[in-house]
Amino acid sequence: MDVLRTRRCWIFDMDGTLTVPVHDFDSMRRELGLPQGVGTLEGLAALPAGEQARLRPLLDEIGWRYVELAQAQLGAGELLASLSARGGRLGLVTRNGRRNTLGTLAKIGLAEFFAPEDVHTRDDGAPKPAPDAVLQLLRGWGATPEDGVMVGDAVYDLQAGRTAGTATVLLDPVGDSAWRAIADLCVRDLRELHGFLS
Secondary structure, rough: OHHHOOOOOEOOOOOOOOOOOOOOOHHHHHHHHHOOOOOHHHHHOOOOOOHHHHHHHHHHHHHHHHHHOOOEOOOHHHHHHHHHHHHOOEEEEOOHHHHHHHHHHOOOHHHOOOHHHHOOOOHHHHOOOOOOHHHHHHHHHOOOHHHHEEEEEEHHHHHHHHHHOOOOEOOOOOOOOOHHHOOOEEEHHHHHHHHHOO
């Protein structure tokens, strides 16, 4: 998809996209007492308000354990540096919490690429697959969805980008994701994406 090479607004998922995947979501749901087979945030949202308030700090605590394990994906720094050098705008939209997100970016050495106001977490509004954060970033940059690309490794990322009207890139290391059909471009890793854009 050659049109990606001309797009100037790049929005990334974090966990499993900029980082090597380490989250065990089934284990997280068990620890939180949430049902399997649904997203962690969706399972939490289905609970009464009081129970949500009790579990949210625990979710953040569990998430912090993964911050300590975080490693950057191969090629992440080089890709972000290249996009930035050509005048690209860089944003991040994650279903993680703000403290854990900023901690992860610092741990993996990529914080310099994202202005704080261009980092959107579940603490800042409706989480993906809602397109709100993607659209907010684009508006803040004076851009349109036709200028944007959403890059991620999960269906929530693709759905958020699609609904917002951006192009979508799926990070699919094995090459057999069930979500390939709703991505404009599928790559096995960020080095492949960097090579495609070069």
